[in-house]
Amino acid sequence: MLKKVILCSVVLGLLALPALGQAIPKDTLVVGADMGIIVDLDPSRAYEVFTNVVIEQLYDNLVDFEGTFDVIKPALAESWEALDDGTTWRFYIRKGVPFHSGNEVTADAVVFSFTRALALDFAPIWMLDQYVPTADNIKKIDDYTVDVTFKIPFSEGLMGAIMGVQGICGIIDPSVVEAHKTGDDPWANKWLQFHDAGSGPYKLVEWLPNDRVVLEGFNDYWDGPPETKNVTIIDIPERAQQRVALENGTIDLAWNLLPEAIDEFKTKEGFTVYETPSWSIDYVAMNAGMEPFGNPLVRKAIKYAIDYDAIVEGIMSGAAIVGQTFIPTGIPGHLEATPYHKDVEKAKQLLVDAGYPDGFSTQIVCQPTSPRKDIAVQVQQDLAEIGVEAEVVQLIAAQMYTLYRNQAHYIIVAGWGVDYGHGDSLVKPFAHCCSTGADAPVRQLKWRNKSANCPLTAVVDASEAEVDEAKKLQMYEYIQQEVLDDGPFAILFYPLNQFASADYVKDFVPMFSESYTEFCGIYKE
């Protein structure tokens, strides 16, 4: 009996040894993030934000951006110029840049990468093929020069935004693809799902779904080897666990903390908090095809009924900034205007003017997750104050977006992530709708809300063709003002990207778009 007790004590003692000598090594950065969204690391398929955070470390594009997205900086292309009217752009590729395999990045690799992305034709390709429809649009001039011909003349800003799209415009090593292609899979898509063929600052060591992504610094990186040799991103879906993990030193940097935790880390010694507005928008939309939202006065009444401050300060705990225009802060062309605030009397009067003195009944759909469901309840309460009785229906994303795409909602609480860093990616979804039928060329948010406006749609089309960047941005401001006045959207806020790290983590630069975050400049003191 005594022997058993001793044995048990030894085993338990071994297992319960305090975490001695278990600090993270200085050359390794451990990031905790909810990365269940990652399903494929082939750049031609990368669409989700966090997938692109990883893609950003592995692949380079021809061009990149400074912190704010209005300055395009050289990447694999050291310079570029517009030929003729801006329809064709010529890129001069940096010489002597190696891929992770050791092969050199050349014009052939650039042509191959675009050809591959277009041939694979995965979901995110629309961002490229809307302007570069076929591989014939990309031509090798010599080993280090490539011409890209767009469908319409491009301003430099739009050229940079499109060529800077991660994943589909990332440059891939053709010889690696060649080595791993099969009869069924001529572009080695299956192999690239779990491996990399890039020239970025990090090489992919392994990706274990729902577990971790392990990256190793690429010493021959053209812009110098990364400051931190190893980066491991571990999957921590529970936000509360990310907080504990940061506190007890299991991770160096937490990606998805709750606003309350961020507030605590702001005042806690030994930690640093980073905040920046994000490339996303949260909004309430009203379906103009459903009565009574076809009436602009009703839509305006709803916009004046909503308590924006309560949503930002109460529900979002300050992790957002009030914004009411659809191009968020940080993207050129953003219009700074917040005319709507809670004004019950004005909202009631608008309802009287619209012919609804006694209010009406309606329905609000949202996802069953915070903060959207909380926002829906807040809006429900706000509408009750002006006599509008709204039922809140919670649906999982797959159900809600099916309903939305079928134009079958009344009021919806939803969000929108920016696809690429230019107003062009937003004016079409939020302002392009001349017909509400299935024949419409753009069936995005304005179409889903059956809010046709042909003159405004003509301005959107004209803005696309405008080559002068300054004039283009002026047109975007006009379009935003029109949508603000008359559109079906009550844009509530722009969420903040919030992160926290141990204070020995230096030079972490948060980006408007999380997916452009670079790990290569980060180091540990």
Added chain:
Amino acid sequence: MIGYMVRRLLWMVFVIFGVMTLTFFIARVIPADPVAAVLPSNAPDEAIEKERERMGLNKPIWVQYGRYISGILRGDFGVSIRTRQPVIEDLIRYFPATAELALTSLLMGTAIGLTLGVISAVKQGKIADHAGRVFAIWGLSMPAFFTGLMLVILFSHLLRWFPQLGQMPAYLRRPPHITGFLILDTMIAGNWRLVVTELRHLVLPAFTLGWLSTASIVRITRSSMLEVFPEEYIKTARMKGLRESRVVLKHALKNAMLPTITVIGLRVASLLEGAVLTETVFSWPGLGRYGVSSFLSIDFPAVVGVTIFIAFLYSFCNLIVDLLYGYLNPKIRYM
């Protein structure tokens, strides 16, 4: 015995086929578009249509069902809409982590449950009895995410006895993939220091999950023991002068084990349910998290794959329990 097993196996096939068909159709009557779940909400309609065609979801439902059944008969569970991997490969990838967690938690739950059950029976009505039962009921009543977080705060954050999450520290490299079972692979690699680290990582999630099983095991062990204590052979054993511990553990417990075995057998499959929350709380890369993500994405092939797998495991455990009956009690005969 052989005939009984064959009948049971046929019944198992029937049950699994039924589960498969029901799941297939239930998943499809939900008014939700799996493509909308997989692609970002801002994907344009053309991208959605392209993806739907790629997934074969534009075909009539009977065609999809026919393809699915014929696929399964050939051992092909289809390709997951979300992960874009063959479902069978996903199941193989995620199962080992869950199996390690579930088996450890079952061992922990059984050891604690049996011990508390015996103590409660021996000390019936006394403080140890009440304390044991309160402990067991507590584990059953508290949701795993709460228990898990509390254990993390106490044993990981404050006391720093056990690691907080994952199967191993983030900064260490995994051993070469041989069996998929991390601890086994680490043993094969001969890295015993890492084995101890991995066992330490296993303690909190396994205890969280095992605690769920404790309540039913305590209750059934206690009541079975109390039924056995008045039996003549126990009295005889005591009269022979055997030590009380020997009477309780060798004579009473062995005879009281039959209902306990049933409960333990049924808990094996139920552990997979508990694993869903436990794996999320402890960032454990297992089948539970895979299942949840698949359900939320309306990932038809993965949902049906996970469901068939759990149905199979449930039926298999029932069969094993039935066969164990005969071993433990020779009076039972199979018809």
